[in-house]
Amino acid sequence: MDHSPSTYQTQQGPPGKDTFPGHSWTAGSFRLGVDPITLSFRGDLEHLESHFHQNYFESNLRHIRLCHLVAILFYGLTGLLENILFPEAISALWTVRYGFVTPVFIIGLGFTYTDYYKKYWYLIQAGYILATGGGFVMMIILGPKPEMYAYYVGIIIGLFFGYTFIRERFIHASLAGCSLLIFYLLASIYIIETPVDILVYNLLYVCIANFLGMIICYHIEYTARRDFILVHLYQDEREKVAAVNRELEKRVKDRTLDLTESNYRL
Numbered sequence: 001m002d003h004s005p006s007t008y009q010t011q012q013g014p015p016g017k018d019t020f021p022g023h024s025w026t027a028g029s030f031r032l033g034v035d036p037i038t039l040s041f042r043g044d045l046e047h048l049e050s051h052f053h054q055n056y057f058e059s060n061l062r063h064i065r066l067c068h069l070v071a072i073l074f075y076g077l078t079g080l081l082e083n084i085l086f087p088e089a090i091s092a093l094w095t096v097r098y099g100f101v102t103p104v105f106i107i108g109l110g111f112t113y114t115d116y117y118k119k120y121w122y123l124i125q126a127g128y129i130l131a132t133g134g135g136f137v138m139m140i141i142l143g144p145k146p147e148m149y150a151y152y153v154g155i156i157i158g159l160f161f162g163y164t165f166i167r168e169r170f171i172h173a174s175l176a177g178c179s180l181l182i183f184y185l186l187a188s189i190y191i192i193e194t195p196v197d198i199l200v201y202n203l204l205y206v207c208i209a210n211f212l213g214m215i216i217c218y219h220i221e222y223t224a225r226r227d228f229i230l231v232h233l234y235q236d237e238r239e240k241v242a243a244v245n246r247e248l249e250k251r252v253k254d255r256t257l258d259l260t261e262s263n264y265r266l
Contacts, residue, residue, distance in 0.1 A: 032226050038171045039221050043228065052228050057118055060167045067166045068109035075132070077104050080189065092142035101135040106129070122172050124251030129162030137184050139192055152202040155184055156209040170214070170221045177210050187254035
């Protein structure tokens with residue numbers, strides 16, 4: 001085995017057991033075999049996909065519950081200003097905010113303590129992106145104009161909440177984010193009839209936020225997958241060292257016994 005400090009090249013064998021064939025690690029870099037779009041493991045690492053999702057869920061469960069609390073807190077508190085700024089539309093705005101979006105997170109928080117959440121948590125997280133951003137779109141539709149046009153900022157917050165904070169998978173977050181973008185565009189054209197200059201300005205920043213969020217989310221999941229494989233590699237190397245030590249101890253013991261017997265015969 002090559003133990004040079006610059007490169008580690010594995011021998012043939014199944015990943016997670018003996019080696020990771022076809023992959024090389026250099027100082028500060030790591031080439032990971034994943035699908036470029038879904039980021040799912042492929043090739044020699046494909047059989048570790050289910051193990052990654054199990055580990056990813058268990059390591060993020062406490063963080064996910066914290067995300068629920070943060071969403072309930074901020075989505076709820078920011079609505080208090082609407083009672084001052086838009087008293088004439090408070091009924092419609094609070095119906096969306098406190099009658100739909102906030103209860104979604106409250107129910108979702110309780111659902112995290114059930115066995116079903118682990119099975120559907122990626123889809124549920126994608127639903128949160130649609131719920132938070134879609135709630136702001138609905139408030140833009142129902143609230144007074146032109147003041148409510150500024151609520152496109154809430155859509156941006158919902159996108160970054162979904163792409164960066166809740167640890168959603170890239171593929172699910174991207175589908176939800178792009179769906180939210182289409183919903184906002186269609187609502188702005190056919191329901192709200194937003195002036196063109198305002199729509200172009202708002203849509204530009206929403207699209208930029210969505211694109212940046214996708215890049216960040218991609219990097220978060222890729223890094224999580226890379227770290228997962230590196231941990232497996234580290235554990236594999238520890239097992240190899242332990243096996244070598246056991247074999248060495250056995251040889252020393254056998255050799256000592258042979259020497260003892262030879263000395264006795266002498």
